[in-house]
Amino acid sequence: MAPLDTLLAGLARERSTGALRVGRAGTIFLSEGRVTYMECAHTPGVERVLAARGRLPEAALRRLQADGGCRRLLEEGPVTLGELQYCVLGAVLDAAFFLLPVGGNRPKFRPGEQHWLGGQWYFDVAGLMRECARRRAYLAQIWPSALLDTAPVRPLPRLPGNGVMLDSVQWEVVTGADAEATPLDLAKRLGRSGYSVLLAVRRMAAAGLLAPPAETAPTHAKGATTTRATKEGTARHAAGGPAPTATDDATEATKDGAPQAAGEGAGQAVGDRQGVLPRRVPGAADQRPAHDSAARGLPLGPPISADPTDLALLMRLKKALEELS
Amino acid sequence: MLGLDDCLTEVMAIPGALDAMLLDQTSGMAVAISGPPQGVDAESSAAALTETLRATMDGLARSCPGETVRIDDMLVTTDKGHHLLRMLETVFEGPLIIYLRLDLERSNLALARYRLQAISSQLLT
Incomplete structure (x- = not known):
């Protein structure tokens, strides 16, 4: 699934600033070619984590987002700079893990757009990819x-x-x-x-x-x-x-x-x-599947439930139609 | 207020500090690294250190039945130096860890532990 990877690498090379929207799956925010924030529809974002861990209700966070932003969150909120950085770091890497393998959803880039919690930590695009690959390998090892x-x-x-x-x-x-x-x-x-x-x-x-x-x-x-x-x-x-x-x-x-x-x-x-x-099985450790290539990616949206025989029929129909024309 | 990078600078100011790292225990990732450690790959070293800590936790949990084990810090002394790992319980993810390697001759362990405690309380509320 190269498209998103290559697109992101290109944006990093051009040192672009803005938001890359990947369909409904998520958004990647960049600043001068470095990733500042990333959200994925399938993982909890910073707001959700803060709320679920009892730090700040989501309503209060939305108020802060509308008025005062990140600076006020640090000044008034119950979160220290170190904690916020760590939280953003965790959320972005988590979103990257699930969002980057998706691709193909016609990503759209909007220059200039920023996330209100961005700017806490800057991620090098190549480093992000490396970390995601390492995490995937670690999962497969377990x-x-x-x-x-x-x-x-x-x-x-x-x-x-x-x-x-x-x-x-x-x-x-x-x-x-x-x-x-x-x-x-x-x-x-x-x-x-x-x-x-x-x-x-x-x-x-x-x-x-x-x-x-x-x-x-x-x-x-x-x-x-x-x-x-x-x-x-x-x-x-x-x-x-x-x-x-x-x-x-x-x-x-x-x-x-x-x-x-x-x-x-x-x-x-x-x-x-x-x-x-x-x-x-004893000795199976050496024959484990290479997780990166072989394993199915996490499906976004409803699972595909087509019968293989239907698929075969459709392929035959398509071929026949092509031969007709 | 301390950010993660400033925290690492503070840690490196501890007398006898050779190198330091911030680790994420859950994923085994190096969050921040102080300077390039010679001949050591930071990523694999971070993964290995978190694995060490996990093994220690498992071992202690089995040897203290009827207790929920909470490790504050862990000290390993080798013939070349001291390795100090301090776990910071954060509300979000599995603990953040400060790893510090100290010179055997030039360091003061008690002081280093005390300073690490102070730094971690500054980092988190």
């Missing part, structure tokens, strides 16, 4: 399959072992998962960067804590009840001991929580045994 990146996050109703260690983002993902939210939905809800949630999901997938992506709708609903029971269990555990290790308490909660939920949970577990989640 867990090579991109299947779970776009599927709803569904933690297993039962732990495949006695205990497990979760870091803070993983904990938020487990408690926030409702069997319908995809990793990027969760990121917006939690005010975490999309990349950090993807990392958490891949780490959990590698540890075998997530159910394989659902194929049909009925299992979807079943997943919802069981995951709610798991959440109850983990919450109870949190009250008992502060260590972020979810143990078999989850199954207890399923038992005394609701009997029919427990039955469904067992059915789900049986289904999982023949699941499609990729398994590690």
